[in-house]
Amino acid sequence: MSTTKKIAGAALAAALGVTTLSACGGGDAKDKTAGASDAPKSKTVTLVSHDSFNVTEAVLKEFEQQSGYTVKVLKSGDAGAALNQEILTKGSPRGDVFFGVDNTLLSRALDNGIFTPYEAKGLGGVKPEYVLDKEHRVTPVDSGDICVNYDKAYFADKKIAPPQTLDDLVKPEYKNLLVVENAATSSPGLGFMLASVGKYGEEGWKDYWSKLKANGVEVVDGWEQAYNERFSGSAGGKKAKGDRPLVVSYASSPPVEVLYGEPQPAEAPTGVSTGTCFRQIEFAGLLKGAKNEEGGKALVDFLISKKFQEDMPLQMFVNPVTKDAALPELFTKHGVVVEKPENVAPETIAKNREQWVKAWTALVVK
Numbered sequence: 117m118s119t120t121k122k123i124a125g126a127a128l129a130a131a132l133g134v135t136t137l138s139a140c141g142g143g144d145a146k147d148k149t150a151g152a153s154d155a156p157k158s159k160t161v162t163l164v165s166h167d168s169f170n171v172t173e174a175v176l177k178e179f180e181q182q183s184g185y186t187v188k189v190l191k192s193g194d195a196g197a198a199l200n201q202e203i204l205t206k207g208s209p210r211g212d213v214f215f216g217v218d219n220t221l222l223s224r225a226l227d228n229g230i231f232t233p234y235e236a237k238g239l240g241g242v243k244p245e246y247v248l249d250k251e252h253r254v255t256p257v258d259s260g261d262i263c264v265n266y267d268k269a270y271f272a273d274k275k276i277a278p279p280q281t282l283d284d285l286v287k288p289e290y291k292n293l294l295v296v297e298n299a300a301t302s303s304p305g306l307g308f309m310l311a312s313v314g315k316y317g318e319e320g321w322k323d324y325w326s327k328l329k330a331n332g333v334e335v336v337d338g339w340e341q342a343y344n345e346r347f348s349g350s351a352g353g354k355k356a357k358g359d360r361p362l363v364v365s366y367a368s369s370p371p372v373e374v375l376y377g378e379p380q381p382a383e384a385p386t387g388v389s390t391g392t393c394f395r396q397i398e399f400a401g402l403l404k405g406a407k408n409e410e411g412g413k414a415l416v417d418f419l420i421s422k423k424f425q426e427d428m429p430l431q432m433f434v435n436p437v438t439k440d441a442a443l444p445e446l447f448t449k450h451g452v453v454v455e456k457p458e459n460v461a462p463e464t465i466a467k468n469r470e471q472w473v474k475a476w477t478a479l480v481v482k
Contacts, residue, residue, distance in 0.1 A: 161185045161411030162211030164202060164403070166195040169215060170431040171424065179418045185411045195221060195303065195398075202403065203228045209403035212412035215257060215419065219248065219397045219459075220306055223466030226253055231401035232409070237417045238438070246397050246437045248462060254399035257419045258434035261367040261454045262307035263393040264294070265386045267349030270361035279362065281391030282315050285328060292332035295346040295360040299476045302338045303396075308364045309476050310465065311394035314458030318468075325479055334360060335481055343369070349386040351377065367393065368433040371450040375430075384450045395457035398434070 163169070169189060180186055188211075192198035195216045202214055206228060217225045225231065231253040239247070239255065246256035264285065266278040279285050285294060297305030312321040336342045344352030347363035350373060370384035377385075400419050402412045418424055425441035428434060435443070443451075 158408040158411065159185055160188055161213070161408050161415050162188045162190055163415060164190045164192060164198060164209070164211035164214045166198050166216040167191045167193060168432055172427050172431060175423055175427045178423065179415075179421075183411075183414045183418070185408075185414060187415065199225055202230050206230050207405045209405050212403060212406040212408045213400055213415050214403055215398070215400040217254065217399050217401070218303075219395075219462050220303070220310065220465055220469070222248065222254065222399065222462040225401070227466065230404055232404045232406070234402045234413055234416060236413075236420055238420050241438045241440060242420060243437055243439055248397065249399075254401040255416050255420060256437045257398050257400050258428055258432065259395060259397045259437055260434040261393040261395050261457050262304045262311070262364065263367050263454065264308075264389040265343075265347070265349065265363050265365045265369050266389060267347070267361035268385055268387050270348055278387060278389065279392070280389050282312060282324070283391075284389070285333075285362070285392070286324070286331050288331070290331065290362065292334075293360060294328070294332075294362040294364075295334040295336060295342045296364045297339055297342050298335055298337050298481065300473050300481075304339050304364050304366070305335075306469075306473070307394040307396055308392075309472065310460050311392060311458040313472065314394065314460045321472075322475060322479055325476060329480055333480070339365065349373075362389075366433070367452055367454055368429075368435075368447070370452070371446045372433055374450045375446060388452045388454075390452055390454050391456075393454045393457040395454070395459055397437070 169191065176187060190211050192201055195218060198214070199217055199221055202209060203225075209230070214230070226249065233252050234255075235252040236255045239252070242256055246259060248256070264279065268278075271278045276289055279287070279290055284290065296308055299305040299309040309321075312324050315321075316324050334346065336346060342363050343350050343365050345356045346358045346360045347353040347365075348358045348361045349363070350358070367388050367390075370386045370388065373386055374381055374384050400416055402409065402416060406412045420438055422438065422440055425436035425438045428436060429444055429447055
């Protein structure tokens with residue numbers, strides 16, 4: 117999810133800059149079978165991504181050995197910042213493939229023409245609901261649901277049923293319990309705002325936020341502050357003495373609490389309000405003007421391969437998009453399946469995002 121961008125960000129944070137994840141190819145090499153041309157054929161393929169991209173070293177090394185390419189990853193901040201840099205360098209990209217543009221930013225990327233169409237090998241194995249670009253300028257790689265999480269212990273102690281829907285959150289019993297991220301500065305904050313747009317429509321979402329504000333919703337800048345400082349249910353929030361038992365996070369947050377728990381709990385301490393969710397889909401695309409187009413195509417193919425798709429959940433805490441990828445036991449035991457997340461069409465988001473965020477800011481923050 118930019119995800120998230122992701123809940124894993126705190127545990128798997130990586131430094132900005134170019135990182136060579138492995139180098140079994142020994143760097144750039146000349147292809148001695150280049151034919152009539154004496155020009156060197158690059159054996160390095162560069163992936164530009166947001167900071168949350170991660171892959172098991174052995175999985176990446178297997179791809180490198182099979183393909184003959186060495187992969188470099190250029191991590192460039194959050195998804196929005198990374199995309200902005202690619203738009204500014206359109207035609208002379210910093211890499212060959214871009215990963216991390218999601219459905220909230222997709223139309224902006226496509227309208228700016230930064231990708232070369234490529235129908236990835238294995239695309240037929242991707243669930244059709246995730247294939248949002250019929251021209252194949254981008255390929256879906258993962259999905260994640262932005263949802264309200266709740267502190268199980270708090271609601272058990274108070275003998276109050278945790279909220280399950282967006283409607284529930286404005287009820288008196290949940291007054292002063294919810295913390296959300298700023299929609300103008302945070303990916304999950306924007307996703308949660310879009311969930312309200314999807315649920316209540318352009319005529320009703322602002323009225324909903326007026327009710328949330330009256331019910332004591334707290335707004336903070338980003339996920340780290342909301343989840344690890346203000347939320348009472350997370351390990352970080354407990355240490356920080358957070359007093360908000362409801363937070364906007366991800367459906368994958370409970371498995372993460374189990375994985376990183378010390379000691380590891382038998383049951384996740386947090387739950388997910390499945391009627392509050394917005395589905396984020398992340399894509400990869402071959403960058404227009406890529407220096408290594410063939411390597412870029414091979415890398416896009418790899419991102420939807422079964423090997424990568426099954427590795428991805430425990431590396432980035434997102435869900436695979438291919439039909440044959442199995443989820444790890446941690447997800448199936450401690451995660452939830454969101455059957456009916458809210459969605460807003462990418463073109464509708466692109467057309468209205470700026471004015472929606474301005475309206476939300478004026479209503480909720482100012």
